[in-house]
Amino acid sequence: MLLIHCPYCKDDRPELEFSNAGEAHIVRPTNMSDISDTEFEAMFFMRDNPKGIALERWRHAHGCGRFFNVARNTVSDKFLKVYKAGEPRPSDAEIEELLK
Amino acid sequence: MKKFNVFSLARETMRGHTGWGKQWRNPEPKKQYDVIIVGAGGHGLGTAYYLAREHGIKNIAVLEKGWLGGGNTGRNTTIIRSNYLYDESAGLFDHSLKLWETLSQELNYNVMFSQRGVMMLAHNVHDVQSAQRHINANRLNGVDNEWLTPQQAKEYCPPLNISKDSRYPVMGAALQRRGGVARHDAVAWGYARQASDMGVDIIQNCEVTGINRAPSGEVTGVETTKGTIGAKQVGVVASGHTSILMEMAGVRMPLESFPLQALVSEPVKPIFPCVTMSNAVHAYISQSDKGELVIGGGTDSYVSYSQTGSMHMLQEVLDSIIELYPIFNRLKMLRTWGGVVDVTPDRSPILGKTPVKGLYVNCGWGTGGFKATPGSANVFAHTIAKDEPHKINAGFNLDRFRTGRLIDEAAAAAVAH
Missing domain, CATH: 3.30.9.10 (D-Amino Acid Oxidase, subunit A, domain 2)
Known part of the structure; x- marks a missing residue:
């Protein structure tokens, strides 16, 4: 079982306390009725699904209940960086660094 | 290829089973093929088999980064059924179930299909x-x-x-x-044996590292760990790794x-x-x-x-x-x-053409692809040979996530299947 660090509780907790909430940094448009079907498809259905570093949302569902973001290696399942919701997406250079 | 029957069995019994020979060839890749299938699982090998058998296209390479049948074909729980809710799914999965019923005879290979319910x-x-x-x-x-x-x-x-x-x-x-189970390895082996006999090159330990496209956009072949291989048509049948392969051709997929x-x-x-x-x-x-x-x-x-x-x-x-x-x-x-x-988001497969000319994809089977092996391979071969989907898989196109015509088995079952 994975141990996941919650950035709000500031503690490593077992995986069972958390739920994965999918890819992070997908921006929901504010003008939903104006966007094209292709734009809606890209936002709603298309996913990076990377083999390597995935940026994803997790929720400490059976804990503080709050959402946060992580950078995780999808091959080793290792959590490489945990950051709070609302903090900026790590730069590509930073992701490259995490992969090393 | 030596046919399996009571006479060959008797003859080999007398000879101490020394004469069976290899069940498929293990060739080095040629420079050019008519069709390249990426992924030698049941669906990919079956596609090559039906292309050769039903559509007369025999100059085919099936590329596999590991060994044939070593992915999800060899890892599933072998459940076969067709009791899906929507018309499109019932059509596709029951087409498959009907092919299962005669598959051992057709392939001259015992896939141990058992309709135990x-x-x-x-x-x-x-x-x-x-x-x-x-x-x-x-x-x-x-x-x-x-x-x-x-x-x-x-x-x-x-x-x-x-x-x-x-x-x-x-x-x-x-x-x-009519549902049941089958021997998963035997399905891959049976298709491989027949396809190889009809001239299909099954190339194992050959990972695809890139998909080549002409300046006008259409597919011209693939880059592999065994060099560049050309083909005008490429079918990606790579289950869990589909997103990565399609990315090589610049196509984003609705897959996780x-x-x-x-x-x-x-x-x-x-x-x-x-x-x-x-x-x-x-x-x-x-x-x-x-x-x-x-x-x-x-x-x-x-x-x-x-x-x-x-x-x-x-x-x-x-x-x-x-x-x-x-x-x-x-x-x-x-x-x-x-x-x-x-x-996929609607838990139904994607089986058809892509925005790139000459590139076809068969993916998104989620947790229930084994049961569909013969049916999926059969209609995917049709899609590649005719450059248009069979009426059975027409609804399972990649466009449905744009048009909204989902086949929402996810909502129907409320669980993975």
């Missing part, structure tokens, strides 16, 4: 209503499915606990008698790859005569011909290519198994393993 348990009022809706929809589509009372379910599957005190009380079950685990118990004498599934608690069980109980559950909840999966997923499935079949509570588990499955 697939029973799906209902544990609450919602399950009962949903199962009965499925039964009615299936019958309208000519797919057999029938309702069993708890007592009838117990008669069909004696180890089942139908006590009212059970944590997951059995309120009835839907039974598809999750680990799915299965496990087998120590072998015991015949005790479990059918396949029983419980979608509500994610516990699927049957008994293999070797005597092992074959058990499967749900996927992990996060994207991973690790081919292992979390320990607690196994614990959850075994908790459910022991509640439903208390007789197995002292049985030891022998092996566990995982595969990487690619899941």
Whole structure:
């Protein structure tokens, strides 16, 4: 079982306390009725699904209940960086660094 | 290729089984093919087989980064059924089930298809209503499915606990008698043997590292660890790794790859005569011909290519198994393993053309692709040969996520399948 660090509780907790909430940094448009079907498809259905570093949302569902973001290696399942919701997406250079 | 029959068996018995020979060739890749299939699992090998057999296209390479049948074809729990809710799904999966019924004869290879029946348990009022809706929809589509009372379910599957005190009380079950299991490796081997005999090159340990396109956009071939191989048509049949391969051609996919685990118990004498599934608690069980109980559950909840999966997923499935079949509570588990499955938003496969000319994709089978192997391969071969989908897979296009014409088995089943 994975141990996941919650950035709000500031503690490593077992995986069972958390739920994965999918890819992070997908921006929901504010003008939903104006966007094209292709734009809606890209936002709603298309996913990076990377083999390597995935940026994803997790929720400490059976804990503080709050959402946060992580950078995780999808091959080793290792959590490489945990950051709070609302903090900026790590730069590509930073992701490259995490992969090393 | 030496045909398997009673005479060849008798002859080889006399000779101490020294003359069977290799079942397929192991060639080096040529520079150019008519069609390249990426992925030598059941679906990919089957596609090559039907292209050669039904469409006369024999200059084909099937490229495999590992060994043939070593991915999800060799990792699933071999359940075969066609009792899906929507018309499109019923059409596709029942096409497959009909091909299963004659596959051993057609391939001259015993795939050990056993129609022992697939029973799906209902544990609450919602399950009962949903199962009965499925039964009615299936019958309208000519797919057999029938309702069993708890007592009838117990008669069909004696180890089942139908006590009212059970944590997951059995309120009835839907039974598809034509459903069952098959030997998963044999399916890949049977298709490989026939395809190879018709001239298809199956190239193992050859990973695709790039998809080449002409300046005008169409596919011209692939880059591999064994060099550049040219082809005007490329079919990607790579299950969990589809997103990565399609990215090489610049096509984004509505897929996420999750680990799915299965496990087998120590072998015991015949005790479990059918396949029983419980979608509500994610516990699927049957008994293999070797005597092992074959058990499967749900996927992990996060994207991973690790081919292992979390320990607690196994614990959850075994908790459910022991509640439903208390007789197995002292049985030891022998092996566990995982595969990487690619899941679509509507839990239906994508099977058709892509925005790139000459590039075709067969993916998104999620947790239930094995049952579809012959049907999927058959209509995918048609799609490549005619450059347009067969009417059976027309609805399973990539466009449906833009047009909104989803085939929403996810909502119908409320679980992975």
